[in-house]
Amino acid sequence: MTWFSHTDDVIDRPTIEELVQRTLTDAQERLNIEAYERVLLLPPDITRAHAGVGWITEHFYKLLDAQGAEVHVIPTLGQHVPHTPEVNQWMFGSIPEERIHAHDWKNGVTHLGTIPAEFVAEQTGGVVDWEIPVDINTMTVTEQWDLIINIGHVVPHEVLGYANHNKNYLIGLGGKRTLGASHMASAVYGIENNLGNLLTPVRRCFNWAEDELLGDLTDVYFQVVMDYDDNQQLVHTGVFVGDDLDTYLDAAKLSREQNITVFDEPVDKVVAVMQADEFHATWVANKAVYRTRMAIADGGELLIIAPGVVRFGEQPEVDDLIRKYGYLSQAEVIKLYETEPDMQDIPHGTAHLVHGSAEGRFTITYAPGGLSKEEVESVGYQWADLDQTLQRYDPAVMTDGWNTMPDGERVFYISTPSAGLWATREKLGDRQNA
Numbered sequence: 001m002t003w004f005s006h007t008d009d010v011i012d013r014p015t016i017e018e019l020v021q022r023t024l025t026d027a028q029e030r031l032n033i034e035a036y037e038r039v040l041l042l043p044p045d046i047t048r049a050h051a052g053v054g055w056i057t058e059h060f061y062k063l064l065d066a067q068g069a070e071v072h073v074i075p076t077l078g079q080h081v082p083h084t085p086e087v088n089q090w091m092f093g094s095i096p097e098e099r100i101h102a103h104d105w106k107n108g109v110t111h112l113g114t115i116p117a118e119f120v121a122e123q124t125g126g127v128v129d130w131e132i133p134v135d136i137n138t139m140t141v142t143e144q145w146d147l148i149i150n151i152g153h154v155v156p157h158e159v160l161g162y163a164n165h166n167k168n169y170l171i172g173l174g175g176k177r178t179l180g181a182s183h184m185a186s187a188v189y190g191i192e193n194n195l196g197n198l199l200t201p202v203r204r205c206f207n208w209a210e211d212e213l214l215g216d217l218t219d220v221y222f223q224v225v226m227d228y229d230d231n232q233q234l235v236h237t238g239v240f241v242g243d244d245l246d247t248y249l250d251a252a253k254l255s256r257e258q259n260i261t262v263f264d265e266p267v268d269k270v271v272a273v274m275q276a277d278e279f280h281a282t283w284v285a286n287k288a289v290y291r292t293r294m295a296i297a298d299g300g301e302l303l304i305i306a307p308g309v310v311r312f313g314e315q316p317e318v319d320d321l322i323r324k325y326g327y328l329s330q331a332e333v334i335k336l337y338e339t340e341p342d343m344q345d346i347p348h349g350t351a352h353l354v355h356g357s358a359e360g361r362f363t364i365t366y367a368p369g370g371l372s373k374e375e376v377e378s379v380g381y382q383w384a385d386l387d388q389t390l391q392r393y394d395p396a397v398m399t400d401g402w403n404t405m406p407d408g409e410r411v412f413y414i415s416t417p418s419a420g421l422w423a424t425r426e427k428l429g430d431r432q433n434a
Helices: 013-030 046-051 053-066 085-092 117-123 138-142 167-172 176-189 201-213 245-258 287-292 316-325 330-337 341-345 347-355 373-378 386-392
Strands: 002-007 038-042 070-073 109-115 132-137 147-153 219-228 234-242 260-263 267-273 296-306 363-368 401-404 410-414 421-424
Touching: 002 013, 002 245, 013 053, 013 147, 013 219, 013 234, 038 053, 038 138, 038 167, 046 053, 046 085, 046 147, 053 070, 053 085, 053 147, 053 219, 109 138, 109 201, 117 201, 132 138, 132 167, 132 176, 132 201, 147 167, 167 176, 167 201, 176 201, 176 330, 176 347, 219 245, 234 245, 245 260, 267 287, 287 296, 287 421, 296 386, 316 341, 316 347, 330 341, 330 347, 341 347, 363 386
Parallel strands: 038 070, 038 147, 147 219, 260 421, 267 296, 267 410, 296 363
Antiparallel strands: 002 234, 109 132, 219 234, 401 410
């Protein structure tokens, strides 16, 4: 069960800092920790910095350091680009750089076991029939820790239904095989079958892995939920702390209530902004595609304003894969995957080609800061000039929700696509009540 939770219209920083202290006190009592000597903090990476997870991590560090504990931090990067020292300082403040470690998804993992193919097939209704190797960050699973604290933002997610919880381990600290097998499974099962569901097939597989393979870890989850206030600012509305599945479910249910915008009719045009200081590749900026695709009308358009985007993939081989094949339909990718060695070598990249595709239903237009018109169009997207786009759809003037432009164009504007899910009532079906 959830150890404790706190919900409100707005939860201010001092209250969250008190809950951080309570987490350490409760963990010591509940998990029979005599004293904190070595503690590991697992926050998200920079792409979730807007959720305040950086200063939350810093506050954990300060409290533990004051008790004399040796504290280490591993941002749960997955295969994202490791943080620079400057990024770490921007996100985590006063935490010493030597205590922050980059996850190495290729060479820095230890194999713990395998999620059986039979179990995967059962969870996916038979559409996926391969096993998922579980390879996890070596420092996390082989060194001795009095406590591991997972810190994160619970929000709708394209693979797991909702982010955070054991995603920190199996994606954020996962190895190449784990990332590939799980992402490809989600792509074959269908991104729109995952979004907004509390327990997707891959989430159920990860729950099995946590129970069977990670049960020896002494850990706790500190999860936040956010929503927009009356001034259209993202604020904390929930904090959920505990060490089991209920902690995730309680947080995800609040996110489901607060972070899904439901439309009676599809939207003809969505304008979304991906912040320059967080999103540098379409790999992560395509959250704008994932989170809005269930709302956009056939023949409609998604315009993504992405001043920080300068590449496609987070890693060179993924960037090469996207440039070679472009964003393709699920059917096209599955067919190519059967014969193309480079797709088979990095299936998490292959899955991204599906997740970032409009499946021929609508147009995706990018206004990036560092990709040319030729580059953007080569992967199947349309290109827009960034300066002209910012002049027309000025984030300082636009407001979240419906906007009518001076020439009468009506668009739905989203300032932080990574903070929610937008869908029609028809496409959501009954998942809001499950």
